[in-house]
Amino acid sequence: MRAVDIIIKKRECGELTSQEIEFFIKGFTNGEIPDYQASAFAMAVLLNGMTAFETADLTLAMARSGQVLDLSKIVDLAVDKHSSGGVGDKTSISVMPMVAACGLPVGKMSGRGLGFSGGTLDKLESIPGYRVDLTTEEFKKQLKEKGIVLTGQSLDLAPADGKMYALRDVTGTVPSLPLIASSIMSKKIAAGAQAIVLDVKTGLGAFMQTLDEARKLADLMMDIGRLAGRKTVALLSDMNQPLGHAVGNALEVIEAIETLKGGGAPDYREHCLHVAAHVLVVGKKAQDLEAGRALAEKCIADGSAFEKLCVLVEAQGGAVTYVHDTSKFERAKYVEVVNAPQSGFVSQIHARGVGEASVALGAGRAKKSDSIDHAVGLIIHKKVGDQVQAGEPLFEVHANDEAKLAEARQAVLTAHQISAEFVSPLPLFYE
Numbered sequence: 001m002r003a004v005d006i007i008i009k010k011r012e013c014g015e016l017t018s019q020e021i022e023f024f025i026k027g028f029t030n031g032e033i034p035d036y037q038a039s040a041f042a043m044a045v046l047l048n049g050m051t052a053f054e055t056a057d058l059t060l061a062m063a064r065s066g067q068v069l070d071l072s073k074i075v076d077l078a079v080d081k082h083s084s085g086g087v088g089d090k091t092s093i094s095v096m097p098m099v100a101a102c103g104l105p106v107g108k109m110s111g112r113g114l115g116f117s118g119g120t121l122d123k124l125e126s127i128p129g130y131r132v133d134l135t136t137e138e139f140k141k142q143l144k145e146k147g148i149v150l151t152g153q154s155l156d157l158a159p160a161d162g163k164m165y166a167l168r169d170v171t172g173t174v175p176s177l178p179l180i181a182s183s184i185m186s187k188k189i190a191a192g193a194q195a196i197v198l199d200v201k202t203g204l205g206a207f208m209q210t211l212d213e214a215r216k217l218a219d220l221m222m223d224i225g226r227l228a229g230r231k232t233v234a235l236l237s238d239m240n241q242p243l244g245h246a247v248g249n250a251l252e253v254i255e256a257i258e259t260l261k262g263g264g265a266p267d268y269r270e271h272c273l274h275v276a277a278h279v280l281v282v283g284k285k286a287q288d289l290e291a292g293r294a295l296a297e298k299c300i301a302d303g304s305a306f307e308k309l310c311v312l313v314e315a316q317g318g319a320v321t322y323v324h325d326t327s328k329f330e331r332a333k334y335v336e337v338v339n340a341p342q343s344g345f346v347s348q349i350h351a352r353g354v355g356e357a358s359v360a361l362g363a364g365r366a367k368k369s370d371s372i373d374h375a376v377g378l379i380i381h382k383k384v385g386d387q388v389q390a391g392e393p394l395f396e397v398h399a400n401d402e403a404k405l406a407e408a409r410q411a412v413l414t415a416h417q418i419s420a421e422f423v424s425p426l427p428l429f430y431e
């Protein structure tokens with residue numbers, strides 16, 4: 001078998017066999033198949049798609065590219081959550097501590113930024129010292145002892161996804177149904193989750209822009225979950241505007257911390273409570289969503305969710321003083337408040353435009369080797385449906401470069417639309 005023949009077969013819209021997929025993923029993982037062939041493969045998949053069988057084979061091959069954890073001796077029921085990616089989506093940083101504080105141990109493998117969407121690992125690394133490269137043994141030990149883990153792919157957990165993900169970020173191969181489904185589900189399966197809550201985003205700042213596409217992605221991932229014997233639930237949530245106020249790594253971590261302290265943006269808090277309620281239900285800690293939500297609310301109110309975040313950060317080597325005192329986070333050199341050019345109701349905040357502006361400020365990567373600027377990003381003051389007066393603060397740009405600041409100001413102004421007519425707020429969830 002040769003990698004080039006597999007790429008050509010997919011280029012010609014052929015259906016790959018399980019053996020071909022297995023061969024390609026094995027070769028890519030051990031370095032025999034180079035990045036340029038894997039990039040061509042990803043592009044062929046993006047352009048020509050995959051059948052449900054091919055996608056399931058790709059997922060299982062990626063999950064088996066490293067160890068597949070069996071956590072049954074460590075926790076009663078291993079639960080996990082994953083988002084399909086969006087702008088300002090720092091959900092895991094609040095939800096995982098909330099759920100763990102309710103007595104449900106959670107171990108999660110997160111991802112880095114992907115295209116215009118931010119990544120939990122890049123965000124967490126804005127806490128000095130925070131390690132995202134735990135070994136499998138460390139993952140298991142921490143899950144058992146602390147009841148919470150938030151790390152990245154190690155060399156021995158779904159390494160094929162780790163390598164493919166980094167390539168997709170910089171080769172224009174992110175928005176592909178089979179590539180997203182296999183990326184997410186391979187990580188979940190490898191990390192040993194028995195019950196999984198998927199937060200599938202739809203809208204202008206999601207990889208799946210229509211509800212129909214998002215539903216297809218959700219169905220595909222639920223089918224893969226079923227095939228792998230994992231209980232899988234999917235929520236379809238809005239990603240037309242950024243989630244919460246903050247976009248950018250440290251800024252988002254600060255917003256997640258404030259939420260765990262009982263504050264935070266109302267839409268983000270509500271989103272987190274709903275996702276946490278679902279995780280608590282699939283994790284059998286709550287009978288229904290109402291009870292799950294009440295539990296999640298209680299652990300914010302009594303401080304135990306915030307305490308759990310401190311436990312997590314400390315366990316992974318991060319400076320917990322930053323969590324207690326968010327003024328310690330590195331701030332960007334320039335912070336400019338941009339005012340509304342006219343009065344009215346905010347009718348659009350194009351999430352993708354905002355995400356791209358944040359990446360251009362340095363919060364994401366253009367090339368694999370690029371480093372991240374943790375301090376830069378945006379604070380969105382008004383949300384869709386909010387009334388605004390001309391001259392009132394609309395958003396803030398946090399930049400370390402004056403030219404980039406000017407570009408971001410323009411891009412984010414363009415992302416905003418203000419209407420003279422009343423505009424309803426956007427829903428948080430569709431299904």
Ligand code: URA
Binds near residue numbers: 083085114181184187
């Ligand atoms: N999250 C992932 O882990 N992978 C994707 O491809 C998209 C979102």
